[in-house]
Amino acid sequence: MIETIGTVFRNDEITPGYKKLTLRFVEGISIRAGQFAMLRPRNAYEPLLRRALAVYRADDSRRLSFLYQILGRGTAALACLKPGDQVEALLPLGNPWPVDAAGSSELAVVVAGGVGSASVLMLCEELIDAGVQTEVFFGAASENAAIGCGLDDFRAMQLPLIITTVDGSLGERGLVTTPFSRRLAAIDGSRSRVYSCGPWAMMKAVAEIANEHGAGCLVSLEAPMGCGFGVCVGCVVAVERKEAGEYGAYKRVCVDGPVFAADEIRWDVAGMSH
Amino acid sequence: MIETIGTVFRNDEITPGYKKLTLRFVEGISIRAGQFAMLRPRNAYEPLLRRALAVYRADDSRRLSFLYQILGRGTAALACLKPGDQVEALLPLGNPWPVDAAGSSELAVVVAGGVGSASVLMLCEELIDAGVQTEVFFGAASENAAIGCGLDDFRAMQLPLIITTVDGSLGERGLVTTPFSRRLAAIDGSRSRVYSCGPWAMMKAVAEIANEHGAGCLVSLEAPMGCGFGVCVGCVVAVERKEAGEYGAYKRVCVDGPVFAADEIRWDVAGMSH
Amino acid sequence: MPIQDEADILDTNLSVEIAGVGFRNPVIGASGCFGYGLEFSELIDLNRLGGFCTKGLSARPLAGHPPARIVETHGGMLNAIGLQNVGARAFIEEKLPLIRRYDTRVIANVFGYSEEDYMETIRILNDGEGISLYELNISCPNVKEGGIVIGNSAAAAARLTESARRLSERPLIVKLSPNVTNIAEIAKAIVAAGADALSLINTIVGMAIDVNTFKPRLSYGTGGLSGPAIHPIAVRMVYEVAQVVSAPLIGIGGIASAMDALEFIIAGATAVQIGTANYYDPLVTMKVIDGLSDYCKKRGISRIGELTGATFN
Amino acid sequence: MPIQDEADILDTNLSVEIAGVGFRNPVIGASGCFGYGLEFSELIDLNRLGGFCTKGLSARPLAGHPPARIVETHGGMLNAIGLQNVGARAFIEEKLPLIRRYDTRVIANVFGYSEEDYMETIRILNDGEGISLYELNISCPNVKEGGIVIGNSAAAAARLTESARRLSERPLIVKLSPNVTNIAEIAKAIVAAGADALSLINTIVGMAIDVNTFKPRLSYGTGGLSGPAIHPIAVRMVYEVAQVVSAPLIGIGGIASAMDALEFIIAGATAVQIGTANYYDPLVTMKVIDGLSDYCKKRGISRIGELTGATFN
Ligand SMILES: Cc1cc2nc3c(=O)[nH]c(=O)nc-3n(C[C@H](O)[C@H](O)[C@H](O)COP(=O)(O)OP(=O)(O)OC[C@H]3O[C@@H](n4cnc5c(N)ncnc54)[C@H](O)[C@@H]3O)c2cc1C
Ligand SMILES: Cc1cc2nc3c(=O)[nH]c(=O)nc-3n(C[C@H](O)[C@H](O)[C@H](O)COP(=O)(O)OP(=O)(O)OC[C@H]3O[C@@H](n4cnc5c(N)ncnc54)[C@H](O)[C@@H]3O)c2cc1C
Ligand SMILES: Cc1cc2nc3c(=O)[nH]c(=O)nc-3n(C[C@H](O)[C@H](O)[C@H](O)COP(=O)(O)O)c2cc1C
Ligand SMILES: Cc1cc2nc3c(=O)[nH]c(=O)nc-3n(C[C@H](O)[C@H](O)[C@H](O)COP(=O)(O)O)c2cc1C
Ligand code: FES
């Protein structure tokens, strides 16, 4: 983890509402799939808090990209950045997706919902590198959202890719959990490992489906973050406590996660509602 | 007075720390010398309050320029504007410099200090148009500041122009009040009318000198402004009350000014300290 | 709340009632931030406004404090105007006739240094035609005699309310001070003493220091903090008061958008007042009215009053 | 203050003393915003820091409130963490040995639900080696038993201070609540009861409502407001307290720059604590230390202590 200043290299719209921010850093930063950064335009007054963004791509250790959806004040401020502008950055943060070499699990099933895709592109690359057979389920609200969430980069990886959109403008109409559930029923769930990132409700459903079919399931959670480095204890998620530990029945998404085993999470306690 | 949106046409640095902002408006706005606008980047969160800037130039009624010094948060935010960006604007505000046609006063003496120059460029033009004999005393901290405050535009008017800088980098070293005072002593003060805009301490000195020599003196004051249109009563200046009036012993710089007769002002009550 | 088709609802009824007085909509200009209303006549359609509160009026004109009177802070501003105003008599004679040209509710904000002062002002205002309600400002932090703000004591506030209620020929709103340990308790005492409605909050006492001169940046020393910075504090206070009194509440503090206003309404307010935002966005009242209307239409809410205190459901 | 040549002064002495304990400089990490210090070891040089306050410690570990625990507001944030902490015992055993590797002042922030709770925590902490002072948190708005915050009552606060003072083997700072009508009065009572120093302010109670769900955005309902939004309120309170007590004060609230810190010092604080700004600018403590040093050098101030309460001169 370092605190540094990134310089905006590009900040382009992918489709309306979705942008990709590429930052250059003076120092080399080694990133593992699933890790994130806390970002904020340099010397900004508002909003105060930095925003958490997954590292989408590491072109090299000095040039990192972030894919984001413009939702509120913070992402709107990031969207205003122009090449040459500076960004305060704390990174890399959080634990990475665990990837075992081929063999230990037969099939990796990656389920991305909306801009949760940003956290799994590098995961897919690592899975490919590790020789793990991988399939991707990619859900979005619409074709615009799907492309905005980086669909073309996923297509370029040439993995089996199932697309759903809520409005049916691309792929299967409906939620990504439907084809995902069909697929787990068709194969031997216990020999697959599910990796999921997306809205809370989606991950909750993915976790249930995986559990039904005996598949191991990992989720990358979101939570409103004050600091991103474990200090404010604001980003917690309720967990099934198995051992006694310092953080009671809650874990911090920023340092204890964002990747958790799905069966560790108390899905009944309300999570991130966005 | 209208509330409208201006579009940034240009926002160029003149010299370090000084910029000129040119805005385009959909509607024609007729401006008189000495009037000002309250400006703020559109949809900005911080700072909250708009900043008062004198109209420096009206290229035409749809294109207005403002000359400003970057001091604090508000002017820094204005300095970030790029062509095409939008600005919330309320204008025109305040009373204009009174300009009588030639004859009624023999000589107009314009004394500008620092960026107070922004309020008097159009005044000089109006004086020329009215056929009034005019001299300009132009004081700044340094050559950089003098150029930044629009010196070249003043030079282009071909009026008698006396320049002073505090550091002596251009013109006479010292304060603008020194040559101004010399000049009033040399001519018949009672036949000249002084127009002054600059820091409080300078205008106070100008008012005293004018008074000594029996010259009429008008000043354009600055005050921290909440609204710019008379509502907050935050921008007041203490006045010698001659008639009973609704605003007690204070007048609002934004609507009762910014131009005041110097002998109306209570110079002993602390004014704007910047 | 199911989101209905816009077409389903022809129009939302934004009107509200406070102490028997109907308002076209719940958006009111706050005292000290809306002048005498007339200042806005070039900028907005006053006939669309729910109403406005006048600058605090006293029996005699007040000159106010010397400059500097305002200082900008992060997310807000401090002011110590010192209640500069034309006086109640001049208000009636010079301002009211002009204001009566517009069809909006006029709330006269009443201020005094002592109980007798307040009574004197009300007596004068009782003659004014076109005033709908009074708002008793017992919470201005920028003027105190003997260091006491009446609104910070339940007993003193109740005493003043009682006297004002007796004298007043119009419904009485009392404006609460946020600079207290227990605003709910004071609210209860004031309602028990006869207030027809409560408005809250006034500004929070703050201070800014010039690190170059070592002096306070306001001539008065301290000032009242207003603007978006105080919004969460104000919403909390409205919520607290809503739990213990049933008199209508008017929420005030840091409103700059319809969403900011809605938080107050859901917390229990019948109407809202907008202050500081008028300075930096003179059209804000109109924008909030439009925003409330859009919000209700999208959700199929036919009467904005349904939302008041919806958080309790 | 004449501005001297930088060369005139070799270096400003930034050190200060609080209740007999020397601090390298007046910049202290605020409780709940600096973890157990260790979280910052990768980011800043802890050996340059004046000191830090631990997250509030209680006799037993606390799990805290369910999410959501934080909400961003304009110029600030609301939190209702619920004092999640490892417990005083685990702090001593697991954290202190690691903290002792650094040369900085450790202030243990003490919290309890009842007087007995507080005493229990102090008893445990008395065994901890490397703690310089205690800070009694009597003002957390996010945990109350029976709806009462001890810090909001002069009598209750004085009682607790007295007991804590008796038991404590270290100098005692008491942290004041801003959610009161008269903070100066409470400060006096607490100092009379034996507090060696006061820190102020804790967060201000606020609330944010989700206009889509009609529910408070924090699971606990209300939360504590912190950040730049509250700075002017905090400076005013330090100023008020400085006028009536002579015990050293530690100013807290919305500090994000050296200038923000200086306002507190000029208002009467001996030192400052920085909270929320650490979240969005993890280097802020170092920047403030450098900024204070620059400011003093430029003005030829040889000891920062000269500035404390300079506004009274
Ligand atoms: C570990 C992690 C990785 C993330 N990676 C990405 C990414 O790669 N691309 C992307 O578009 N988004 C990502 N997000 C979500 C992103 O941080 C939020 O979209 C963003 O915080 C919303 O901020 P805003 O300014 O748009 O909204 P605002 O409405 O201004 O947000 C208000 C507050 O709520 C918080 N908040 C709102 N929505 C979310 C959310 N979904 N998750 C967390 N906090 C939220 C904000 O941080 C802020 O504190 C990630 C979140 C986390 C926790
Ligand atoms: C009628 C009028 C006309 C003006 N015309 C010009 C102009 O043409 N060019 C120009 O450069 N400046 C002009 N000013 C001054 C300009 O408004 C201030 O420089 C500006 O407000 C300072 O803002 P800031 O954001 O840089 O400083 P900040 O430090 O952020 O200001 C903090 C607060 O103090 C107020 N303030 C600070 N300095 C001044 C000042 N000198 N006058 C008034 N308020 C101040 C700000 O408005 C703000 O509310 C004018 C001021 C007035 C009243
Ligand atoms: C400059 C200024 C002057 C004010 N004058 C008065 C007043 O005369 N009477 C009063 O009751 N409130 C007065 N207020 C308080 C406002 O009416 C309002 O309660 C407060 O500003 C909070 O709302 P806001 O955050 O929307 O501004 C004043 C506020 C400001 C900023
Ligand atoms: C998330 C969070 C947790 C906090 N926890 C504590 C605490 O455990 N004990 C305490 O005394 N103060 C606590 N505080 C209050 C801070 O120490 C500080 O008094 C307050 O935040 C104001 O300072 P700031 O504006 O610099 O943040 C907490 C503040 C925040 C934001
Ligand atoms: S974001 Fe602060 S602890 Fe996780």
Ligand code: FES
């Ligand atoms: S700036 Fe508000 S009255 Fe002049």
